[in-house]
Amino acid sequence: xxxxxxxxxxxxxxxxxxxxxxxxxxxxxxxxxxxxxxxxxxxxxxxxxxxxxxxxxxxxxxxxxxxxxxxxxxxxxxxxxxxxxxxxxxxxxxxxxxxxxxxxxxxxxxxxxxxxxxxxxxxxxxxxxxxxxxxxxxxxxxxxxxxxxxxxxxxxxxxxxxxxxxxxxxxxxxxxxxxxxxxxxxxxxxxxxxxxxxxxxxxxxxxxxxxxxxxxxxxxxxxxxxxxxxxxxxxxxxxxxxxxxxxxxxxxxxxxxxxxxxxxxxxxxxxxxxxxxxxxxxxxxxxxxxxxxxxxxxxxxxxxxx
Numbered sequence: 001x002x003x004x005x006x007x008x009x010x011x012x013x014x015x016x017x018x019x020x021x022x023x024x025x026x027x028x029x030x031x032x033x034x035x036x037x038x039x040x041x042x043x044x045x046x047x048x049x050x051x052x053x054x055x056x057x058x059x060x061x062x063x064x065x066x067x068x069x070x071x072x073x074x075x076x077x078x079x080x081x082x083x084x085x086x087x088x089x090x091x092x093x094x095x096x097x098x099x100x101x102x103x104x105x106x107x108x109x110x111x112x113x114x115x116x117x118x119x120x121x122x123x124x125x126x127x128x129x130x131x132x133x134x135x136x137x138x139x140x141x142x143x144x145x146x147x148x149x150x151x152x153x154x155x156x157x158x159x160x161x162x163x164x165x166x167x168x169x170x171x172x173x174x175x176x177x178x179x180x181x182x183x184x185x186x187x188x189x190x191x192x193x194x195x196x197x198x199x200x201x202x203x204x205x206x207x208x209x210x211x212x213x214x215x216x217x218x219x220x221x222x223x224x225x226x227x228x229x230x231x232x233x234x235x236x237x238x239x240x241x242x243x244x245x246x247x248x249x250x251x252x253x254x255x256x257x258x259x260x261x262x263x264x265x266x267x268x269x270x271x272x273x274x275x276x277x278x279x280x281x282x283x284x285x286x287x288x289x290x291x292x293x294x295x296x297x298x299x300x301x302x303x304x305x306x
Contacts, residue, residue: 002031004064004087006079007071009163010154011093013046015068018277020049035060062086066114066284072163073098073170080115081107089114089284095178096297098170100305104298116283116290117297120276121179122186125267126251130240133247134187139240142223144184146177147231150204164229165206172208173227174198174304180225181304182292184216190299191216191223194306202230 001023005012016032023030033052054060064087069079073095080090088110096117109115121127151159164171198212210229215222236251248257254267282288 001028001065002061002063003033004060004067004083005032005034006067006069006083007075007093008034008036008046009070009072012068012070014273015070015091015093015277016046016049018274019068019281021274022277022281033060033064057082060086065089066091066280069093073175074168077102077107080109084109084113088112090116091280092117092294092297094118094182094297095170095175095301095304096294097301098175100302102298104295107294109294114284114290115294116280117292117294118276119179119182119186119292119297120272121183121251122291123270123272123275123279124183124251124254125270126249126254126256127183127187129256129265129267130238130249131187134240137242138188138221139242140221141241142184142188142221142238143226143241144180144223144238145226146173146180146236147226147228148234148236149232150206150210150229152234160205165204165208167208171206172198173210173212173229175301176208177212177227178300178304180227181300182297184223184225185300185303188218188221188223190303191218193217194303196306202228204230 003019005016008016020032031051032049033054034050035054035057037055062085066089067083067087069076069083069090069092071079076092077097080092083090084107092115094117150164153159159165163169164176194214194216196212196214198209200208200210202210204210212227214225234252238249240247240249245261246259248259250257254269256265258264279288283290
């Protein structure tokens with residue numbers, strides 16, 4: 001099989017390693033190429049994983065089994081436009097695009113093409129369990145939060161130069177933390193109405209929004225969502241309030257606490273990115289259905305940017 005990576009930042013490198021492991025385990029022949037900017041630093045730790053390194057998109061072949069778009073989200077549209085004729089399958093890192101006014105039809109994507117947008121958090125064992133629980137009975141209210149301290153994300157790197165810190169690259173909590181809206185929509189569908197506020201309120205040296213708060217209205221249910229970059233106690237959880245019980249789904253700590261039953265369910269940690277790569281390989285081989293198309297993922301972007 002033959003693959004191309006466009007962008008090899010931290011998430012691209014993670015996908016590269018997972019792909020190499022999975023294809024290696026299957027004993028399939030594999031060629032992995034990369035397209036990077038000329039001024040990009042070399043990747044000595046990955047030199048054995050990359051077969052061909054290109055710096056000009058005009059030079060790349062037209063026969064890839066899949067292309068991975070893992071560069072900053074503000075470049076996703078133009079990248080997809082340039083690679084769509086070089087492959088029949090594309091893996092696009094979230095968020096799919098960084099603005100709410102993209103004309104997807106103008107991409108002229110292939111009718112038989114596979115265009116998948118990353119949504120690894122759906123593979124969390126906690127969210128899988130919640131999905132089972134809400135299938136037959138919806139809560140009356142949901143409170144979700146994703147709060148963490150941006151400089152702690154990659155302690156060895158300068159956070160001020162990260163994608164997250166730069167609004168022009170598509171950074172900011174609304175899009176950077178779009179995992180939350182993705183899983184909420186996967187559980188409950190799209191809300192009928194959304195109100196939100198967002199701003200830069202902390203002393204972090206960034207020009208992107210570091211907080212966003214949403215209130216969403218559903219039929220017989222309300223959802224509130226809090227996102228921030230400055231929380232010193234990392235949280236990624238969802239509280240579900242039913243008419244007869246309340247439970248807290250703690251995604252970071254892989255547990256669900258049933259608060260009025262003195263009961264806790266604990267789950268084994270899952271490598272959600274590895275599971276997603278395995279799924280994607282099955283998808284391009286015709287063994288799975290696409291669970292996150294460009295059209296669906298873009299509706300989530302538009303929701304997050306309201």
